[in-house]
Amino acid sequence: MNSFKVGLIGLGNVGSRVWHNLLTHKELLTKKSGKTIEIKKIAVRSPQKALKVGVPQERLTTDWKEIVDDPDLDAVVELIGGIDVPYEIITQALQKGKDVVTANKALLAFHGHEIASLASKHKRRILFEASVAGGIPLLQAIQDGLVANRFLMISGIVNGTCNYILTEMTNGRMSYADALKKAKEMGYAEADEKLDVSGEDSAHKAAILCALSYRFWPKVGEIYTEGIESVDPFDIQYAGELGYVFKLLAIIKKHQGSKEVEIRVHPTLLKKDHILSSVSGSFNAVIIKGDIVGDQLFYGRGAGGDPTASAVLSDLVELARYPYVECAPRLFFADTESEYKVMPISEIVSRYYLRLNVVDKPGVLASIAEILGKKNIGISSVVQPEVSSFAQGVPLVIMVHDAKEKFFQEACLEISRLPFLKCKPIVYRVEDFHVQGE
Amino acid sequence: MNSFKVGLIGLGNVGSRVWHNLLTHKELLTKKSGKTIEIKKIAVRSPQKALKVGVPQERLTTDWKEIVDDPDLDAVVELIGGIDVPYEIITQALQKGKDVVTANKALLAFHGHEIASLASKHKRRILFEASVAGGIPLLQAIQDGLVANRFLMISGIVNGTCNYILTEMTNGRMSYADALKKAKEMGYAEADEKLDVSGEDSAHKAAILCALSYRFWPKVGEIYTEGIESVDPFDIQYAGELGYVFKLLAIIKKHQGSKEVEIRVHPTLLKKDHILSSVSGSFNAVIIKGDIVGDQLFYGRGAGGDPTASAVLSDLVELARYPYVECAPRLFFADTESEYKVMPISEIVSRYYLRLNVVDKPGVLASIAEILGKKNIGISSVVQPEVSSFAQGVPLVIMVHDAKEKFFQEACLEISRLPFLKCKPIVYRVEDFHVQGE
Numbered sequence: 001m002n003s004f005k006v007g008l009i010g011l012g013n014v015g016s017r018v019w020h021n022l023l024t025h026k027e028l029l030t031k032k033s034g035k036t037i038e039i040k041k042i043a044v045r046s047p048q049k050a051l052k053v054g055v056p057q058e059r060l061t062t063d064w065k066e067i068v069d070d071p072d073l074d075a076v077v078e079l080i081g082g083i084d085v086p087y088e089i090i091t092q093a094l095q096k097g098k099d100v101v102t103a104n105k106a107l108l109a110f111h112g113h114e115i116a117s118l119a120s121k122h123k124r125r126i127l128f129e130a131s132v133a134g135g136i137p138l139l140q141a142i143q144d145g146l147v148a149n150r151f152l153m154i155s156g157i158v159n160g161t162c163n164y165i166l167t168e169m170t171n172g173r174m175s176y177a178d179a180l181k182k183a184k185e186m187g188y189a190e191a192d193e194k195l196d197v198s199g200e201d202s203a204h205k206a207a208i209l210c211a212l213s214y215r216f217w218p219k220v221g222e223i224y225t226e227g228i229e230s231v232d233p234f235d236i237q238y239a240g241e242l243g244y245v246f247k248l249l250a251i252i253k254k255h256q257g258s259k260e261v262e263i264r265v266h267p268t269l270l271k272k273d274h275i276l277s278s279v280s281g282s283f284n285a286v287i288i289k290g291d292i293v294g295d296q297l298f299y300g301r302g303a304g305g306d307p308t309a310s311a312v313l314s315d316l317v318e319l320a321r322y323p324y325v326e327c328a329p330r331l332f333f334a335d336t337e338s339e340y341k342v343m344p345i346s347e348i349v350s351r352y353y354l355r356l357n358v359v360d361k362p363g364v365l366a367s368i369a370e371i372l373g374k375k376n377i378g379i380s381s382v383v384q385p386e387v388s389s390f391a392q393g394v395p396l397v398i399m400v401h402d403a404k405e406k407f408f409q410e411a412c413l414e415i416s417r418l419p420f421l422k423c424k425p426i427v428y429r430v431e432d433f434h435v436q437g438e
Numbered sequence: 439m440n441s442f443k444v445g446l447i448g449l450g451n452v453g454s455r456v457w458h459n460l461l462t463h464k465e466l467l468t469k470k471s472g473k474t475i476e477i478k479k480i481a482v483r484s485p486q487k488a489l490k491v492g493v494p495q496e497r498l499t500t501d502w503k504e505i506v507d508d509p510d511l512d513a514v515v516e517l518i519g520g521i522d523v524p525y526e527i528i529t530q531a532l533q534k535g536k537d538v539v540t541a542n543k544a545l546l547a548f549h550g551h552e553i554a555s556l557a558s559k560h561k562r563r564i565l566f567e568a569s570v571a572g573g574i575p576l577l578q579a580i581q582d583g584l585v586a587n588r589f590l591m592i593s594g595i596v597n598g599t600c601n602y603i604l605t606e607m608t609n610g611r612m613s614y615a616d617a618l619k620k621a622k623e624m625g626y627a628e629a630d631e632k633l634d635v636s637g638e639d640s641a642h643k644a645a646i647l648c649a650l651s652y653r654f655w656p657k658v659g660e661i662y663t664e665g666i667e668s669v670d671p672f673d674i675q676y677a678g679e680l681g682y683v684f685k686l687l688a689i690i691k692k693h694q695g696s697k698e699v700e701i702r703v704h705p706t707l708l709k710k711d712h713i714l715s716s717v718s719g720s721f722n723a724v725i726i727k728g729d730i731v732g733d734q735l736f737y738g739r740g741a742g743g744d745p746t747a748s749a750v751l752s753d754l755v756e757l758a759r760y761p762y763v764e765c766a767p768r769l770f771f772a773d774t775e776s777e778y779k780v781m782p783i784s785e786i787v788s789r790y791y792l793r794l795n796v797v798d799k800p801g802v803l804a805s806i807a808e809i810l811g812k813k814n815i816g817i818s819s820v821v822q823p824e825v826s827s828f829a830q831g832v833p834l835v836i837m838v839h840d841a842k843e844k845f846f847q848e849a850c851l852e853i854s855r856l857p858f859l860k861c862k863p864i865v866y867r868v869e870d871f872h873v874q875g876e
Contacts, residue, residue, distance in 0.1 A: 025730070
């Protein structure tokens with residue numbers, strides 16, 4: 001039986017579960033891959049912690065270069081996170097003829113195109129199933145199972161931390177701060193939660209999904225990104241009464257005939273009976289709309305040591321199973337010259353939830369309606385909920401029909417200047433996953 | 439650019455969409471597979487119909503042997519349905535060195551092991567992504583994306599016809615006959631609906647899922663199979679009031695340490711807030727519980743020309759993309775000597791919904807409770823719904839805690855002999871997807 005020799009860099013939450021599951025599933029993985037997959041060397045920061053995981057001393061090193069330089073290794077698994085060091089690790093590994101597996105979405109979002117080109121140049125493979133939606137074999141579905149389709153839309157919940165916080169805010173009627181605290185206690189949020197709650201992590205994943213489905217890498221800075229930090233429980237509750245649920249979504253769409261791809265991350269209102277609305281807690285779920293296959297949904301755990309290890313191991317089996325094939329086009333997952341580009345957020349069309357805090361006096365609604373009307377923006381419903389106490393004025397919730405973002409934002413700016421406005425308009429997009437020309 | 443030459447047998451609903459989408463997505467498929475996939479020859483029963491689909495006369499034949507015998511073809515796609523002729527086609531194609539793609543679940547359920555062995559003997563591949571859950575890349579997920587996992591459970595809705603009928607019976611409060619009629623009008627049921635509504639089609643798919651996940655082919659006759667023909671709207675409505683939804687499920691489970699695999703198809707009560715309960719109409723959805731990755735759900739269209747064609751085309755891309763690899767273990771999708779076997783239905787443990795029609799007089803419940811008690815079967819709730827008119831006695835609905843099927847059926851037999859019973863006890867299993875030792 002041939003052996004497939006792996007060097008592992010990073011033995012944290014994910015790395016230690018890769019090590020563990022590879023041992024406990026050794027027989028199965030050998031049967032499935034036709035080779036014995038062996039972790040020959042592990043680079044760690046602290047050998048003490050590694051010994052506690054049960055790794056034998058002789059396989060440990062504190063210098064990742066030892067792994068990258070080892071001519072005996074077939075593949076390198078990078079699981080340390082961050083960008084600069086992983087960039088060094090991965091580019092050197094590819095140059096030295098090693099296949100690479102990584103879960104590093106930030107690195108791919110910023111350097112994906114360069115790394116893919118490098119892999120292709122050196123006839124090596126880089127696999128990263130674990131980088132988006134953890135254990136869900138989503139990237140494989142896009143690249144293989146749904147390969148015949150043109151993708152009209154890929155959208156969903158790709159950050160379990162945010163989904164957990166929003167679920168707690170919704171079901172437990174908690175404030176953002178309390179829900180975040182609970183998420184940390186439960187291990188669903190990092191000590192530094194910034195990357196998750198700001199929407200950045202979701203934007204990195206959206207970049208990867210965009211590259212795989214439209215064969216071009218958007219610049220991270222071009223992805224419109226809004227986090228969940230300022231979501232107010234009042235809006236969650238009030239949207240709920242109107243039949244909507246708050247979800248942080250990554251949305252990628254391409255309308256028929258357009259060369260521009262919508263790609264954006266923001267808190268979004270979904271109809272309660274939509275299947276994505278029932279995805280709660282730390283779960284992830286992504287809808288893919290293919291032009292032949294129609295709508296599909298993939299659901300599962302998007303983070304955590306074991307689910308992520310499951311994806312890393314499947315990548316290792318793929319590498320061990322199939323020899324490098326010159327023509328295998330999964331490698332070339334981005335074109336050098338793409339025909340597509342990112343659609344500016346001002347150009348998207350969406351429905352909106354608009355909450356205003358106003359002084360309660362006659363004529364207020366008329367003024368607002370006039371501003372929207374001038375911009376040709378249709379109101380689908382207006383409610384002034386009864387509230388016993390509200391710090392600033394009384395709330396007025398307006399649901400708006402499909403409108404171009406640019407015009408809607410112009411209207412909001414104008415509305416914000418009205419004298420009876422007590423604070424800045426609160427705006428959320430409402431999504432129905434429609435794509436033009438579907 | 440190399441060409442990958444395909445012979446297509448059958449140009450019905452699916453075949454004609456394979457032909458169509460291959461033409462409309464030619465450039466994309468060439469890019470993704472590295473070869474030009476071309477349908478060189480098509481065998482049909484009626485050339486007249488084929489000409490209407492737009493197939494040029496010179497590619498048509500009415501003799502499938504011409505395709506199987508053509509040394510110039512790389513692969514044969516079998517899409518005619520039935521068992522005997524497809525068996526001939528596929529075995530001959532493999533023997534003559536051709537790769538095979540099929541959507542034929544009945545054939546695989548009855549002859550899967552033999553066909554897999556034949557493919558392996560002749561170093562050929564047989565792919566059949568379209569055979570289960572249509573366009574959902576479920577088989578690929580089991581074989582590749584979740585390859586590192588031991589499967590604890592694979593369960594779901596794999597027949598769109600039954601799900602459509604049950605959804606209509608639930609939401610539209612229709613009788614089975616009316617819902618079936620509507621399904622036929624909408625094109626969701628075949629003229630002869632037997633294979634679908636009897637649960638047989640789901641059982642065939644369960645056999646394939648079992649082979650891929652546990653590497654053994656159960657005999658179709660060993661799969662406990664119950665259809666939806668006798669589901670009464672009263673039970674749907676009453677289960678609804680108790681918080682449950684009716685779904686026809688294929689359930690495959692392996693409890694830890696057991697060498698027996700549960701494999702069964704029957705109408706099942708699910709809690710309304712379970713994600714499978716929100717799968718309505720003709721959609722399919724399957725939950726996979728992997729020991730590393732946890733719960734996943736895959737959702738999409740399980741039938742129809744285009745979704746099925748999407749899966750067939752992805753199989754063709756895989757064949758075109760990768761050369762035959764001696765070691766590629768996806769081929770050997772069943773062991774000759776498996777360590778597993780099917781668990782008899784009498785041995786399963788389940789919760790139950792039991793509806794009795796009884797004469798309304800004192801002591802009735804006591805007698806029933808006594809029989810259940812003697813078998814150590816716990817009652818979780820009893821309700822005697824108020825009904826204005828009921829043909830046979832009054833209904834009594836009893837929800838039962840986890841019990842072994844054998845003991846529960848013995849109790850039911852005893853209950854059915856009670857003098858105040860007005861008709862046979864109505865029994866449905868209630869599923870919570872628990873697996874022992876999870």
